[in-house]
Amino acid sequence: MEFPPCPPTLKSIQHFLKLAQEHDSRDVVIAYWARLYALQVGLKASTQSAEETKLLLAIMDWLEQMKKQHADNEALTNDIAAQAHIENYALKLFLYADKQDREENFGKNVVKAYYSSGVLYDILLTFGELSEEALHNRKYAKYKAAYIHNCLKNGETPIPGPFPDDESSELAGDNLAGGSNDGASNVTPTEDGAAEFKSENVEPVTPSTPPAPQVTPPTAEEVLQNPSKLPSPPVDEEKPGGFEPYVPTEQPNAAIYTPIVPVAGVQITAEQMITAQKYCKYAGSSLNYDDVKSAVEYLQKALKLLSTGSE
Structure with missing residues (x-):
């Protein structure tokens, strides 16, 4: 389906529409929810001009068509299934970008993966407030996309991995707003740390200290078309100051876990x-990345809720 051009007054939804277009032939679930979120944002931002109305109506028509054509796809008709699909997709891109970043495999593929991950976390707002983990990944991905993009554009070698904790916001902020002094900035920050790219023509920069020879990582294009190409999440080694995986503030101790006795008549x-189903879904997602500890926690939460009727 051909969509009308996006008017300048709806610039805020362009990146969602672009992501949807990129996934039309790859993943209809991502394309569907990206356009649905673009529609929601667009309706709020619309000044009701003829150009805006034409585009928004076209998106509505497309969404209706997709829902009819894919009526048997739970990820289009069921919010829980959809949220799980998008969360897993966003996390895979995030882990891929983080691994390549820390291995100093800088280039536009890493920028693209980080940025797409951040946009996907935006789309998850369709289902309500983001979890602490999702909020963390969303902000980090957008900062990293902007930072690496500006470094490559300015001919600088990015610092691999995260910034020191006490400098992350300052450095990331400098790189989101920076670069304009040299007339080379192609990234515009938004209030939540998002980065809007005006160009994707980024050439990779060779690090000053070349990394050890290794297998060429898959491109972002290959990753998006076939998620199975994603490298395994880095879990064995961490560089000093490396990105720390999200850890819930309260971790259960499986060794001393006391079985929950169901309350009669609960x-x-x-x-x-629905909440219990989400916990089970999160547990399955954790196991996909060998995070047994988090899986145990989510399963225990689900069991407690179903057994006692309370969290």
Whole structure:
């Protein structure tokens, strides 16, 4: 389907529409929810001009067509399935970009993966507030995309991995707003740390200290078309000051876990049932990345909720 051009007044939804277009033939679920979120944002930002109305109506028509054509796809018809699909996709891109970043494999593929991951976390707002982990990944991905993009544009070698904790916001902020002094900035920051790219023509920069020979990593294009090409998440080695994986503030100790005895006559509400399903989904997602500790925590939360009717 051909969509009308996006008017300048709806510039805020362009990156969602672009992501959707890139996934039309790759992943209809991502394309569907990217356009749905673009529609939601667009309706709020619209000044009701003829150009805006034409585009928004076209998006509505497309969404209806997709929902009819893919009525058997739960990730289009069920919010829980959709949220799990998008979360897993965003996390895979994030882990891929983080691994390549720390291995100093800088280039536009890493920028693209980081940035796409950040946009996907934006789309997850469709389902409500983001978890602490998602908020962390969203901000980090956008800062990193902007930082590496500006470094490559200015001919500088990016610092691999995260910034020191006490300098992350300052350095990331400098690189989001910086670069303009040399007339080379192609990134515009937004209030939540998002970065908007005006160009993707970025040439990779060879690090001053070449990394050890290794297998050429898959491109972002290959990753998006076939997520199985993603390298395994880095779990064995961490560089000093390296990116620390998200760890919930309260971690259960499986060794001393006391089995929960179901309370007789407990009534589980529909909302609690959905919450329990989410915990089970998060546990499955954690196991995909060998995070047994988090999986145990989520399963215990689900069991407690179903057994006692309370969290």
